[in-house]
Amino acid sequence: MSNSLSTLFDKVWDAHVVRKIEDGPDVLFIDRHFIHEVTSPVAFLGMESRGVKVLFPERTFATADHNTPTINQHLPVKDALSANQLDALERNTAKYGISHWGLGNPKNGIVHVVGPENGITQPGMTIVCGDSHTSTHGAFGAIAFGIGTSEVEMVLSSQCIMQPKPKKMRISVNGMLSKAVTPKDVILYIIAKISASGATGYFVEYAGDVFENMSMEGRMTVCNMSIEMGARGGMIAPDETTFNYINGREKAPKGEAWDKALAYWQTLKTDEGATFDKEYTFSAADIEPMITYGTNPGMGLGISQHIPKAFDLEGGVSSYEKALSYMGFHEEDAMIGKPVDYVFIGSCTNGRIEDFRAFASIVKGRKKADNVTAWIVPGSHIVEQQIKEEGILDILTEAGFELRQPGCSACLAMNDDKVPKGKYAVSTSNRNFEGRQGPGARTLLASPLMAAAAAVTGVVTDPRELI
Amino acid sequence: MAYDKFTVLTSTAVPLPIENVDTDQIIPARFLKATERKSFGDNLFRDWRYNADDSPKQDFVLNNPIYTGKILVAGKNFGSGSSREHAAWALYDYGFRCVVSSFFADIFKGNSLNIGLLPVTVSPEFLDKIFTAIEADPNTQIEVSLPEQTITILATGELEPFVINGYKKHNMLNGFDDIDYLQAMKAEIQQFVETSVY
Ligand code: SF4
Numbered sequence: 001m002s003n004s005l006s007t008l009f010d011k012v013w014d015a016h017v018v019r020k021i022e023d024g025p026d027v028l029f030i031d032r033h034f035i036h037e038v039t040s041p042v043a044f045l046g047m048e049s050r051g052v053k054v055l056f057p058e059r060t061f062a063t064a065d066h067n068t069p070t071i072n073q074h075l076p077v078k079d080a081l082s083a084n085q086l087d088a089l090e091r092n093t094a095k096y097g098i099s100h101w102g103l104g105n106p107k108n109g110i111v112h113v114v115g116p117e118n119g120i121t122q123p124g125m126t127i128v129c130g131d132s133h134t135s136t137h138g139a140f141g142a143i144a145f146g147i148g149t150s151e152v153e154m155v156l157s158s159q160c161i162m163q164p165k166p167k168k169m170r171i172s173v174n175g176m177l178s179k180a181v182t183p184k185d186v187i188l189y190i191i192a193k194i195s196a197s198g199a200t201g202y203f204v205e206y207a208g209d210v211f212e213n214m215s216m217e218g219r220m221t222v223c224n225m226s227i228e229m230g231a232r233g234g235m236i237a238p239d240e241t242t243f244n245y246i247n248g249r250e251k252a253p254k255g256e257a258w259d260k261a262l263a264y265w266q267t268l269k270t271d272e273g274a275t276f277d278k279e280y281t282f283s284a285a286d287i288e289p290m291i292t293y294g295t296n297p298g299m300g301l302g303i304s305q306h307i308p309k310a311f312d313l314e315g316g317v318s319s320y321e322k323a324l325s326y327m328g329f330h331e332e333d334a335m336i337g338k339p340v341d342y343v344f345i346g347s348c349t350n351g352r353i354e355d356f357r358a359f360a361s362i363v364k365g366r367k368k369a370d371n372v373t374a375w376i377v378p379g380s381h382i383v384e385q386q387i388k389e390e391g392i393l394d395i396l397t398e399a400g401f402e403l404r405q406p407g408c409s410a411c412l413a414m415n416d417d418k419v420p421k422g423k424y425a426v427s428t429s430n431r432n433f434e435g436r437q438g439p440g441a442r443t444l445l446a447s448p449l450m451a452a453a454a455a456v457t458g459v460v461t462d463p464r465e466l467i
Numbered sequence: 468m469a470y471d472k473f474t475v476l477t478s479t480a481v482p483l484p485i486e487n488v489d490t491d492q493i494i495p496a497r498f499l500k501a502t503e504r505k506s507f508g509d510n511l512f513r514d515w516r517y518n519a520d521d522s523p524k525q526d527f528v529l530n531n532p533i534y535t536g537k538i539l540v541a542g543k544n545f546g547s548g549s550s551r552e553h554a555a556w557a558l559y560d561y562g563f564r565c566v567v568s569s570f571f572a573d574i575f576k577g578n579s580l581n582i583g584l585l586p587v588t589v590s591p592e593f594l595d596k597i598f599t600a601i602e603a604d605p606n607t608q609i610e611v612s613l614p615e616q617t618i619t620i621l622a623t624g625e626l627e628p629f630v631i632n633g634y635k636k637h638n639m640l641n642g643f644d645d646i647d648y649l650q651a652m653k654a655e656i657q658q659f660v661e662t663s664v665y
Contacts, residue, residue: 151577
């Protein structure tokens with residue numbers, strides 16, 4: 001474009017282009033790389049067979065999370081295949097001198113929780129990980145996105161990947177959020193409006209007072225789910241909230257380096273008048289507590305609404321009917337009062353301290369419903385510690401809940417935390433795909449408040465009634 | 468990992484006219500526990516393909532012997548969801564070399580190109596034509612020409628051009644991957660690091 005106005009995304013992207021390939025992708029330098037046990041072993045094998053080494057081991061950080069048990073973490077991992085992946089991560093990181101926060105390490109936790117928590121994630125960085133919810137780190141004004149295993153190998157061996165520059169989309173939400181409407185509801189609302197593929201090919205910037213007034217935890221929840229509308233990632237311009245969050249964390253710059261970093265970070269915003277390929281604007285007042293009823297995150301609605309009729313939706317009637325039949329729901333059903341068997345609070349979407357505070361605010365003084373099995377899984381040991389220190393654990397215990405140990409858990413059900421076939425789970429995670437939480441499991445995505453309301457009443461309940 | 472070069476592929480095709488086929492369906496998470504790239508094709512579409520007792524589900528297309536071939540034709544927004552490259556591996560290891568849809572999720576598309584599985588995006592109208600042709604005759608031959616960047620229904624001669632960038636095209640024609648390319652530019656990367664902020 002001829003004008004010199006740039007978006008936040010342009011500024012960060014352009015500063016990382018090592019080489020532009022004509023009629024091809026850009027070679028993009030990667031500042032920080034996170035790895036975990038599931039998508040890295042084959043990348044390390046690939047490097048071995050090519051006879052190449054890790055180029056900058058100090059830029060890669062490993063944690064074990066996808067495949068780990070959420071009870072008895074001090075015991076050997078029972079599942080042989082999971083144990084094997086954890087060993088492989090241990091071996092590979094030791095071999096190449098990569099920092100590794102394995103099971104039992106006090107810094108261990110879900111990759112997208114521990115990165116920000118320890119100050120590794122910073123504004124203006126490029127960050128990748130072999131997990132699509134890497135978009136979480138965009139909350140800090142970083143370009144962060146998920147990659148495949150071949151790309152993990154690229155980053156390990158060259159600290160670069162090759163990507164065509166995505167198009168740019170801005171999503172603005174303005175006004176004041178109503179009672180019991182959380183960041184999770186905001187993003188579920190946006191995805192329901194734009195659809196599960198509506199932002200494919202784009203990188204999103206979230207703007208407007210709703211995001212400006214949001215905590216870092218909330219911003220992470222929003223950016224986390226950018227991928228669920230097809231976007232490569234989402235980002236929010238860094239501001240005082242961001243700087244305050246980072247300041248003092250272990251890997252944050254200190255002293256003079258802090259001042260220098262801060263001066264740079266303050267330049268990281270979209271210039272007034274810079275253009276986007278697509279823009280959406282929503283009003284905060286239109287958003288109610290949200291819940292999904294189908295098998296992709298775009299199939300969501302306000303809690304007081306009814307499941308739409310197939311002919312109200314564009315295209316794909318047979319896919320729509322397949323989704324409803326999988327869920328055991330019907331057109332025009334109300335969501336309130338639907339049965340609930342499981343409640344999961346956790347994941348890199350809603351596994352941070354604020355989420356457990358929200359959950360506790362509803363369960364306080366109430367009791368867990370007898371028909372509900374609840375999995376309460378902190379995103380990291382640091383979050384677990386906070387839950388204990390703030391007295392949230394006492395509230396949970398009194399209400400009949402147990403706290404588990406950190407990990408991805410029922411978000412993707414690679415460990416033992418699987419929802420049985422046909423059962424309904426109100427889940428604070430990010431995907432309601434068929435079988436995501438276990439073969440045949442039926443997932444209703446929602447906020448921690450909605451999860452808490454379901455956990456104490458045993459059915460889908462409007463959280464506004466319990467506040 | 469090296470893959471087969473892709474030039475012109477002529478094959479029958481397997482129809483999967485479902486939208487939003489996500490990577491959890493292509494390869495469920497519980498099969499991601501391997502530390503090597505082996506046997507992913509066996510678990511391709513596992514939960515659609517097999518019952519809980521491992522018996523095949525008769526109504527799923529991969530279990531229907533009349534549909535075979537190296538091309539998978541699928542509904543809109545194929546490959547949404549997770550970044551797991553295992554989804555592309557599963558398709559490739561099963562024997563597919565090309566997936567045709569009217570719309571692909573980004574990460575899936577990138578992963579596929581990296582491992583030698585060609586994603587071909589066609590118009591919704593052309594996608595319908597292919598589905599109709601296969602439905603009428605499961606032996607319908609489809610030709611995918613990478614040099615020409617065209618996809619043709621051979622029986623009727625109907626064809627549509629498709630887009631792929633020059634760099635990726637060159638890679639697929641020669642069986643190269645990005646890692647080879649990046650290894651060759653290490654000096655430039657080392658130099659770049661000197662000036663980087665982080
Ligand atoms: S919690 Fe879920 S989405 Fe997040 S990193 Fe783990 S598996 Fe991926």
